[in-house]
Amino acid sequence: MSDPERWLCEHGDYLFRYARRRLYTDELAEDAVQETLLAALKAHAGFDGDSSERTWLTGILKHKIVDLIRLHAREMTASAHGSEAGDWEALFDQSGHWMETFRDWGNPESELEKSRIRQALDECFRRLKPSLAQIFSLRELSGLSNDEICKELGISATNAWVMLHRARLFLRECLDTRI
Amino acid sequence: MGLMKTCKETSLLVTQSLDRKLNWHENLAMRLHLAICENCYRFMKQMHLIREWLSREDEAVQPGLSEEGRERIARNLREKE
Numbered sequence: 001m002s003d004p005e006r007w008l009c010e011h012g013d014y015l016f017r018y019a020r021r022r023l024y025t026d027e028l029a030e031d032a033v034q035e036t037l038l039a040a041l042k043a044h045a046g047f048d049g050d051s052s053e054r055t056w057l058t059g060i061l062k063h064k065i066v067d068l069i070r071l072h073a074r075e076m077t078a079s080a081h082g083s084e085a086g087d088w089e090a091l092f093d094q095s096g097h098w099m100e101t102f103r104d105w106g107n108p109e110s111e112l113e114k115s116r117i118r119q120a121l122d123e124c125f126r127r128l129k130p131s132l133a134q135i136f137s138l139r140e141l142s143g144l145s146n147d148e149i150c151k152e153l154g155i156s157a158t159n160a161w162v163m164l165h166r167a168r169l170f171l172r173e174c175l176d177t178r179i
Numbered sequence: 180m181g182l183m184k185t186c187k188e189t190s191l192l193v194t195q196s197l198d199r200k201l202n203w204h205e206n207l208a209m210r211l212h213l214a215i216c217e218n219c220y221r222f223m224k225q226m227h228l229i230r231e232w233l234s235r236e237d238e239a240v241q242p243g244l245s246e247e248g249r250e251r252i253a254r255n256l257r258e259k260e
Binding site: 002004005008012013016017020021026030033034037038041089091092095096097098101102103104105107114117118119121122139140141146160161164165168169171172175176 | 185186187188190191194195197198199218219221222224225226228229230232233235241242243244245248249251252253255256257259
């Protein structure tokens with residue numbers, strides 16, 4: 001068995017789950033895994049043997065995820081402009097008060113409960129509009145700074161904040177029904 | 180710019196505080212509002228909880244690669260080798 005085939009066998013599921021959590025379709029996550037293994041094949045000499053093979057591959061995958069989001073970014077930001085920009089404002093009355101009263105979520109301690117919530121968050125993430133999912137993923141799941149995000153996606157800082165704001169409001173509302 | 184913010188303005192400051200450092204004036208205005216508004220305080224708590232929960236890397240329950248996906252990748256790898 002060649003190296004890439006063995007990597008796919010031993011780490012394929014792990015890499016796919018890692019990518020799936022940060023990309024919004026399974027196809028994109030599969031692409032990310034494939035690109036990672038191809039890049040790993042080319043950079044084989046770059047594996048220093050100090051870290052585990054999985055850590056090395058995950059390091060490559062992180063870059064591939066950002067690359068893929070950037071690659072698909074243009075079409076998505078185009079659809080994010082204009083029309084729905086004000087949708088979050090409907091959450092407030094005319095004097096700027098919340099229309100809704102929030103519940104106290106508490107802070108679940110048990111591992112089972114935390115695991116369930118993490119899964120619910122994944123589901124909610126995948127229900128975000130792609131334009132919001134991509135920026136939220138870069139910020140919150142890949143840990144890029146706002147400056148980096150603006151460069152990657154070619155958008156203004158204000159635009160980035162508003163999109164992140166909308167993504168967070170959507171996730172809050174989605175998660176609220178699952179807690 | 181006054182220090183008295185509406186819930187709407189405060190909600191923007193709360194989420195922005197997760198993405199950038201607020202200046203002292205914004206920070207003070209946010210804190211003043213959070214001190215007197217329970218709903219915004221809960222909102223802020225929830226925003227921080229979401230970030231905390233997202234940082235968990237537990238994957239036990241997630242589906243792995245599909246058979247078709249795995250085969251497609253294997254095929255493409257063989258071609259490129």
